[in-house]
Amino acid sequence: MHIGTTLRVLGILLMLFSSTMLVPLVIGLIADDHTVEGFLVALSITFFSGLAMWLPARASRHELRIRDGFLITSLFWTVLGLFGALPFAFEDALDLSPTEAIFESISGLTTTGATVITGLDSLPHSILIYRQMLQWLGGIGIIVVAVAVLPMLGIGGMQLYRAEIPGPTKDSKLTPRITETAKALFSVYLALTVVCALCYHLAGMSTFDAIAHAFSTVAIGGFSTHDTSMAWFESNTILLICSVFMCISAMNFGLHYLAWRRRSLRHYLGDSETKFFSSIVLVCIAITCGYLILSGVIAPEDALVHGLFQAISITTTTGFASENFALWPTFLPVMLLMFSFMGGCVGSTGGGIKAMRLMLIFKQGIRELKQLVHPQAVIPLKMGKRRVDAAVVSAVWSFFAVYMFSFITILLLLMGTGMDFITAFSAVAASLNNLGPGLGDVAANYAGISETAKGLLCFAMLLGRLEVFTLLVLFTPMFWRL
Amino acid sequence: MHIGTTLRVLGILLMLFSSTMLVPLVIGLIADDHTVEGFLVALSITFFSGLAMWLPARASRHELRIRDGFLITSLFWTVLGLFGALPFAFEDALDLSPTEAIFESISGLTTTGATVITGLDSLPHSILIYRQMLQWLGGIGIIVVAVAVLPMLGIGGMQLYRAEIPGPTKDSKLTPRITETAKALFSVYLALTVVCALCYHLAGMSTFDAIAHAFSTVAIGGFSTHDTSMAWFESNTILLICSVFMCISAMNFGLHYLAWRRRSLRHYLGDSETKFFSSIVLVCIAITCGYLILSGVIAPEDALVHGLFQAISITTTTGFASENFALWPTFLPVMLLMFSFMGGCVGSTGGGIKAMRLMLIFKQGIRELKQLVHPQAVIPLKMGKRRVDAAVVSAVWSFFAVYMFSFITILLLLMGTGMDFITAFSAVAASLNNLGPGLGDVAANYAGISETAKGLLCFAMLLGRLEVFTLLVLFTPMFWRL
Numbered sequence A, B: 001m002h003i004g005t006t007l008r009v010l011g012i013l014l015m016l017f018s019s020t021m022l023v024p025l026v027i028g029l030i031a032d033d034h035t036v037e038g039f040l041v042a043l044s045i046t047f048f049s050g051l052a053m054w055l056p057a058r059a060s061r062h063e064l065r066i067r068d069g070f071l072i073t074s075l076f077w078t079v080l081g082l083f084g085a086l087p088f089a090f091e092d093a094l095d096l097s098p099t100e101a102i103f104e105s106i107s108g109l110t111t112t113g114a115t116v117i118t119g120l121d122s123l124p125h126s127i128l129i130y131r132q133m134l135q136w137l138g139g140i141g142i143i144v145v146a147v148a149v150l151p152m153l154g155i156g157g158m159q160l161y162r163a164e165i166p167g168p169t170k171d172s173k174l175t176p177r178i179t180e181t182a183k184a185l186f187s188v189y190l191a192l193t194v195v196c197a198l199c200y201h202l203a204g205m206s207t208f209d210a211i212a213h214a215f216s217t218v219a220i221g222g223f224s225t226h227d228t229s230m231a232w233f234e235s236n237t238i239l240l241i242c243s244v245f246m247c248i249s250a251m252n253f254g255l256h257y258l259a260w261r262r263r264s265l266r267h268y269l270g271d272s273e274t275k276f277f278s279s280i281v282l283v284c285i286a287i288t289c290g291y292l293i294l295s296g297v298i299a300p301e302d303a304l305v306h307g308l309f310q311a312i313s314i315t316t317t318t319g320f321a322s323e324n325f326a327l328w329p330t331f332l333p334v335m336l337l338m339f340s341f342m343g344g345c346v347g348s349t350g351g352g353i354k355a356m357r358l359m360l361i362f363k364q365g366i367r368e369l370k371q372l373v374h375p376q377a378v379i380p381l382k383m384g385k386r387r388v389d390a391a392v393v394s395a396v397w398s399f400f401a402v403y404m405f406s407f408i409t410i411l412l413l414l415m416g417t418g419m420d421f422i423t424a425f426s427a428v429a430a431s432l433n434n435l436g437p438g439l440g441d442v443a444a445n446y447a448g449i450s451e452t453a454k455g456l457l458c459f460a461m462l463l464g465r466l467e468v469f470t471l472l473v474l475f476t477p478m479f480w481r482l
């Protein structure tokens, strides 16, 4: 472990991160609202903390290795989550406890989108845009980590993607690879955000709302500037635009980068994860719309739009609302929650287990059935035309099992604090899958649950975003030995 | 597929099965109650149906092969489940629909112990003992299948036990192995039942109740002759005796057989599954008692007895009740339900995923964490001193995943019929894990849910009992090809 180098990197990240508070600060200054002081103090604390970490360690230039990757990735979201909470804590109008401020900040950075704030519509623009920016920043962080860092760490079968990373370097050293890849992916991410904002604006959103929602759409975040989320705009066009961009953002950004470089869409069709993901989303849309129409809860024409929108919003783990889906027959929200366990594709801003892993599990199940009927046959597991390595399969299985056990453990801990079953179940699913909205007592927001519960859910959000293993490995003694 | 031989075996099984209706018939004759006619007709139908299958196929003497094993094992529980329903259907006092009669019969034979009957205390003894006998018969069927058949079929990693089967034959042919093994295991099963009945009787149960409850204890069944189950006896001694026998019955009967032959208990201590199982049960008891005492729902001295009893009853998937645990703080019943996913050990009458599989999954998770920290190391997966084969691990993973997907699918189907979340969740867990009691609308019994729901739960009970794959494989086209 190179503590010096880790501190240096963390210090740089914090100083960079503090600059994101400049935008709300400027907006606050223009609007001349009472948030200016809070952002100024938060920015200063964050910047100087970063400086204090960087200064003594600035000479440490050890090459970062695999093991440092776990620590820095975990610290990225936890430390930024803590400092990101400062503006929320300093804003008196929000009246948040320290835990709540941290909850909001981590929910933003992990692109979960669960909120403890009510009365969004009346908040100053500076606070609102800060929440959206947290998600946007978290989103690009996720993509870079997923595409450049996790394959090197070998988390949950991500080593599968080692060879596929875009960018010139195929070095085993982390730093050059991350820098190159980050630049490429950031361009795609930025371009997508700009196009999304333009579409929203053309469809009738104000400039502010268009940018704010483009941030949280592309980040699969789900934060909104209105309590009623996307329903506020009362526009089917906006819902459809949002649906399209949620789907795009839930796909592998490595593929988007290729599409940009090659000016071609053909490789999407050949990608088995994209095909699997699209099929599952289509199945989910079909069931949602079908059940909505048959149950007659809302008019058939509304059922199609809202069914499509909610199915995509929950399956991709975005968590925008076009309707209060907690009022639908319980079957639907629970089913959608189950689909959110899939989440997006690898290398996207989506949460959940990821389509690639579910596909491998599915294929392995089929393979096992075949093996039972033909016990002597040697049946390889393939993805596309490539044979999947046994180590990858085993990593994916472990990921699935550990994910499930984490889910059950946090669920039971929450219920141990006295929370009812449906609230706890949906809250853990919504946090671990980085989805956002829950059911029961957390259907509208997370303000009403206990401080302990909020703390547990913060942990769940981090666990989900860090692909479980990145964080868990830090809790093993062997990680710190040597 | 040898249809002739399959029919012959099934015919013999049915004729043998019909003889179990003799006992309630005789009891009915002695008591001179109105159930005699029903049992006589049911017995005749079952016997002559068996004869009709056996007669034309009696000359078919093909050696049974692996593939026939799947079919016959699946048919054992489905066909016997259907014919076993006849006495319930013919008994007017019960007033059951055909689906309900089948539900009760399958619940008995799969040793689930979920019931659609209320007013047990006022039912004739003949009907009551028939229910208990169904469980007892189902129990020995399970053990024989688990120890002799499943390892040959290679279901969910059971090939691990191929070499460990007691009995003289280590042939690849199914028939001699089953016969030999069945005899050995049946002796152990019978001996355990007799000792259990004696203990119950000495502790104050009537002869009838002692025998009836010994049947359902050793079978991990959970059927009782009283609506209030074990609570009816108001005796802590009985609860403790029951706890001991539930634990014994949830362990591998192959080990019990060895203990008998070697007159030694030492090999239990060396068995890693037994150790894992005992640890989990102890953890569950500790949490249950601790939470009961801290929450102050019942007096501390009661908390210890009932905590111990309920923890063992649910974790082993027996499902006896000493208290209405649905009235405890929701955390406890939900936690116990989660533990029931483990269930018993391989080769026991318990349901669930089985301790061996959970242990392998747990070890594989630890191994994966080690692998992340030491990417270059080759870390073998061991059980005791033996290295576990990759095929076994892969089969266990698939089992776990398919089990979870079956759970979620049936849960959603039930909710699709309009059932609420906690009822559906507990009902599927209780059925798939062959546990019995649920929560919500199925806390007391399963009479109040729809016919569709009852049918789905019958399927879940069979799926759980047939270790998912045995049944699923019959739904694949490739099974019927060739």
Ligand SMILES: [K+]
Binding pocket: A111, A112, A113, A220, A221, A222, A317, A318, A319, A434, A435, A436
């Ligand atoms: K989200």
Ligand SMILES: [K+]
Binding pocket: B111, B112, B113, B220, B221, B222, B317, B318, B319, B434, B435, B436
């Ligand atoms: K049971």
